Amino acid sequence: MLRLEDLKIPNLEPVNLTIEPGECVGLSGESGSGKTLLLRAIADMDEHGGQVYAENIAQDQVRAHEWRRRVMLLPAESQWWFDTVDQHFSAPAKHIEALGFGQEAMGWNISRCSSGEKQRLSILRMLSNCPRVLLLDEPTANLDSSNITRVEGLVRGYLSEHHAVAIWVSHDASQLERVSQQQYHLSDGKLEQVGAA
Amino acid sequence: MKTELIVLTAPDLMLASMLVLALIGLGMRLGLGVSRTLTVAAVRTTVQLLLVGLILETVFSQARLTWIMSIVLVMMTVAAWEILARQKRKLKGWWGFGVSAFSLFISSFLITLLALIIIIKADPWYTPQYAIPLLGMLLGNTMNGIALGMDRLVQTAWQQRAVIEQRLMLGQKDREAIREIARDSMRAGMIPIINAMAAAGVVSLPGMMTGQILAGSPPVEAVKYQILIMFLVTSGTGFAVITVLQLIIRRMFDSRERLRFDHLLREPR
Numbered sequence A: 001m002l003r004l005e006d007l008k009i010p011n012l013e014p015v016n017l018t019i020e021p022g023e024c025v026g027l028s029g030e031s032g033s034g035k036t037l038l039l040r041a042i043a044d045m046d047e048h049g050g051q052v053y054a055e056n057i058a059q060d061q062v063r064a065h066e067w068r069r070r071v072m073l074l075p076a077e078s079q080w081w082f083d084t085v086d087q088h089f090s091a092p093a094k095h096i097e098a099l100g101f102g103q104e105a106m107g108w109n110i111s112r113c114s115s116g117e118k119q120r121l122s123i124l125r126m127l128s129n130c131p132r133v134l135l136l137d138e139p140t141a142n143l144d145s146s147n148i149t150r151v152e153g154l155v156r157g158y159l160s161e162h163h164a165v166a167i168w169v170s171h172d173a174s175q176l177e178r179v180s181q182q183q184y185h186l187s188d189g190k191l192e193q194v195g196a197a
Numbered sequence B: 001m002k003t004e005l006i007v008l009t010a011p012d013l014m015l016a017s018m019l020v021l022a023l024i025g026l027g028m029r030l031g032l033g034v035s036r037t038l039t040v041a042a043v044r045t046t047v048q049l050l051l052v053g054l055i056l057e058t059v060f061s062q063a064r065l066t067w068i069m070s071i072v073l074v075m076m077t078v079a080a081w082e083i084l085a086r087q088k089r090k091l092k093g094w095w096g097f098g099v100s101a102f103s104l105f106i107s108s109f110l111i112t113l114l115a116l117i118i119i120i121k122a123d124p125w126y127t128p129q130y131a132i133p134l135l136g137m138l139l140g141n142t143m144n145g146i147a148l149g150m151d152r153l154v155q156t157a158w159q160q161r162a163v164i165e166q167r168l169m170l171g172q173k174d175r176e177a178i179r180e181i182a183r184d185s186m187r188a189g190m191i192p193i194i195n196a197m198a199a200a201g202v203v204s205l206p207g208m209m210t211g212q213i214l215a216g217s218p219p220v221e222a223v224k225y226q227i228l229i230m231f232l233v234t235s236g237t238g239f240a241v242i243t244v245l246q247l248i249i250r251r252m253f254d255s256r257e258r259l260r261f262d263h264l265l266r267e268p269r
Helices: A033-042 A066-068 A103-107 A114-126 A145-162 A172-177 B010-027 B033-061 B065-085 B093-120 B128-159 B161-169 B181-199 B207-214 B220-252
Strands: A001-010 A014-020 A024-029 A051-054 A071-074 A132-139 A165-169 A182-187 A190-193
Touching: A001 A033, A014 A024, A024 A033, A024 A145, A024 A172, A033 A071, A033 A132, A033 A165, A066 A071, A066 B161, A071 A114, A071 B161, A114 A145, A132 A145, A145 A165, A145 A172, A165 A172, A172 A182, A182 B033, B010 B033, B033 B065, B033 B128, B065 B093, B065 B128, B093 B128, B093 B220, B128 B161, B128 B181, B181 B220, B207 B220
Parallel strands: A024 A165, A024 A182, A071 A132, A132 A165
Antiparallel strands: A001 A014, A001 A051, A182 A190
């Protein structure tokens, strides 16, 4: 479903990886090890070598914005540019209650949202676009434990309902155990499967 | 009832310069720190304008196309240079110069040409009494518009690069991701001339019209010329700002709709 073939980014050995529909891959590694750069390359936000396929469509086969609509990156820090929350949604938001909000949250003023609220809203914003591949860069970094559970549950449900896939970056090994079927670790420019010999 | 032109003499100008000297003196006494720049600027304006007066007198008496074209070339080069000098974030050398020069050319130069040939119908079309002041006025204004619009676009896009990338990540097209910033930059480039048009005749008497009236033209004739100039300047500035914004936005993103400041800006040293 998502396939990386010799994906090359600076300071990293070529990456080969296949993720089956409904699956999530957990990715850990120290700050600066290249986790974010790897996600950016998959979303085609940076120049890179090699090839990425999503549902057998090659990255360079479709226009960049169409690729990113399928393969959507959730950055560690979400950005908001209009005044209210709903202005940032191109499709009606779903799962609002699943992340602990009421419907009125859509009318909130961005400047009054806390960083944790923005983080959760950015996940709703992402899912409202119905992406096939979720690239999640520390999606729960600013959240308290009850909201972490909500986000984990929502993403798991989304993946199995839509047969979508995800790469979940986190520093929390136990979280990756909960949300992903395989875990990888990035260090010294190498991507290695955790637990594999 | 055409009145004779009252010729200004050197002592007349000396009297006016006394005012500036007095201002410089007062600035020094109060330690306001403007005296130096003021002195330099006052000397510059005197020397530059006297020089240009001498050159124009020769050119007007000869009306040779090659001479006029070389003056035009110098004016446009300096204007393009001036645009780049006013940018807070420096564009890549020749590319930046090329963008400024190209947008000046298609706005100021072509519109002046159009006005000379079709509207004013000067004979020959390059009659320097019309061509040079007209081009000068267009260049001065479009230069301002381009410099302001360009600076706003590059500066805002740089500050909001995280927002632009976020919008790209959500699957927006590159043009969509920069739309609000482009709109803002267009407004920034056009505001001076829009203000000038709105205030013309009510708050301020435009310089060219004032000059013609001082030189003895009937006010209504001067006004007609001023309206012409206003329209030319507005369309020139508008086309120039649009051109420059389009060119920069094209350069700001690559074929995969990635934000590429490395294509646009000079490496910081």
